[in-house]
Amino acid sequence: xxxxxxxxxxxxxxxxxxxxxxxxxxxxxxxxxxxxxxxxxxxxxxxxxxxxxxxxxxxxxxxxxxxxxxxxxxxxxxxxxxxxxxxxxxxxxxxxxxxxxxxxxxxxxxxxxxxxxxxxxxxxxxxxxxxxxxxxxxxxxxxxxxxxxxxxxxxxxxxxxxxxxxxxxxxxxxxxxxxxxxxxxxxxxxxxxxxxxxxxxxxxxxxxxxxxxxxxxxxxxxxxxxxxxxxxxxxxxxxxxxxxxxxxxxxxxxxxxxxxxxxxxxxxx
Numbered sequence: 001x002x003x004x005x006x007x008x009x010x011x012x013x014x015x016x017x018x019x020x021x022x023x024x025x026x027x028x029x030x031x032x033x034x035x036x037x038x039x040x041x042x043x044x045x046x047x048x049x050x051x052x053x054x055x056x057x058x059x060x061x062x063x064x065x066x067x068x069x070x071x072x073x074x075x076x077x078x079x080x081x082x083x084x085x086x087x088x089x090x091x092x093x094x095x096x097x098x099x100x101x102x103x104x105x106x107x108x109x110x111x112x113x114x115x116x117x118x119x120x121x122x123x124x125x126x127x128x129x130x131x132x133x134x135x136x137x138x139x140x141x142x143x144x145x146x147x148x149x150x151x152x153x154x155x156x157x158x159x160x161x162x163x164x165x166x167x168x169x170x171x172x173x174x175x176x177x178x179x180x181x182x183x184x185x186x187x188x189x190x191x192x193x194x195x196x197x198x199x200x201x202x203x204x205x206x207x208x209x210x211x212x213x214x215x216x217x218x219x220x221x222x223x224x225x226x227x228x229x230x231x232x233x234x235x236x237x238x239x240x241x242x243x244x245x246x247x248x249x250x251x252x253x254x255x256x257x258x259x260x261x262x263x264x265x266x267x268x269x
Contacts, residue, residue, distance in 0.1 A: 008128035009139065011188025015181040016121055017146040019079065022177025023114075024154030026086065028260065029162060029170035030107070031243040032253045036167060037093075041244045043100065048239035050104045051111035056228075059115030063210060066116050071123035072189050078117025079182035085109040087175035090168035121185070128189055152261060159257015167253070 034044045066074045085106050092098035129139040158170050214221055238260065246255035 006132040006134070008189045009132040009134060011184045012121065012124055012128050013142060013146045015079075015184035015188075016143065017150040018177045018184070019181040020147050020150030021154035021157075022174040022181075024151045024260065025158035025161075025170050025177075026174040027238060028155050028158035028253060028256045029167040029174070030089075031239050032162060032247075032256065033089075033093075033167035033171065034103075035243055035247055038100070041240060044243060045236070045240040047103060047107055048236075051107040053111065054108045055111035055115045057115070058112045059119055062116035063119055066120050066123060070191065071120040071127070072185060072191055075117055075120035075124060076182045076186045078113040078120065079178045079185070081113040082110050082117065083175045083178035083182065085113070086171055086178060090171045090175075093168055124185070124189055131190075156257040156261035159252075159254040159261075162253035162257075 030047065031044050034047050035041070038044070069077075088106050089098065089103065092102065125139060125143055126136060129136050132139075134142075161173075162170055214224065242259060243256055246252065246259070249255065
């Protein structure tokens with residue numbers, strides 16, 4: 001990638017797009033993998049919950065830690081850990097060593113590191129926008145566009161490729177996207193100095209300050225609650241109801257990918 005003031009911004013947005021595309025591929029592949037190997041909608045839902053709960057909890061609790069270690073380091077570390085955990089799923093499955101409890105542990109690890117990793121990329125955005133001379137509003141719009149484009153591409157592509165390569169191979173592709181995203185952030189974005197304090201009391205103070213700010217902003221508090229509820233419903237629909245419907249209706253993984261892709265088109269338009 002050519003060096004220049006805009007290089008960090010391009011690198012971060014590219015990493016975000018690749019990571020989102022891979023995650024949307026996994027959103028199709030993982031439920032289908034669980035349904036195909038267990039035949040149980042209940043276990044499919046348990047796997048989705050095992051990933052989402054740590055994601056939400058870590059995204060909230062780890063925010064001060066991202067400040068402490070630095071957003072760049074947090075993003076790279078979390079993406080690398082996600083790559084290793086996701087890759088372990090098809091690798092262990094291939095040798096017959098993937099029990100259901102082990103699968104739950106691996107998806108919980110993925111959720112736990114994705115939360116702070118996604119937050120870290122958002123924290124990095126202003127740091128790479130200023131040197132590029134791009135208004136923050138435009139950079140935020142570009143970030144949202146890349147996010148939606150990655151989602152639009154990833155889900156339908158997974159639905160098609162699962163029929164050709166199988167769900168395990170798509171999970172390996174998802175692991176590769178996390179690794180590529182980690183490399184892009186590591187080699188294109190500048191170092192961001194972490195917060196100087198490392199003591200527990202300062203962590204508690206930062207966390208309490210964040211909660212206090214949210215409590216005193218009624219609009220943000222309501223928006224946070226709305227997003228929480230809608231995301232929970234979306235997770236239940238996308239991770240359990242849609243895969244089960246597509247399987248029972250005979251559409252297979254392609255039905256999941258195309259339906260998710262149609263939603264992505266609507267969101268983009």
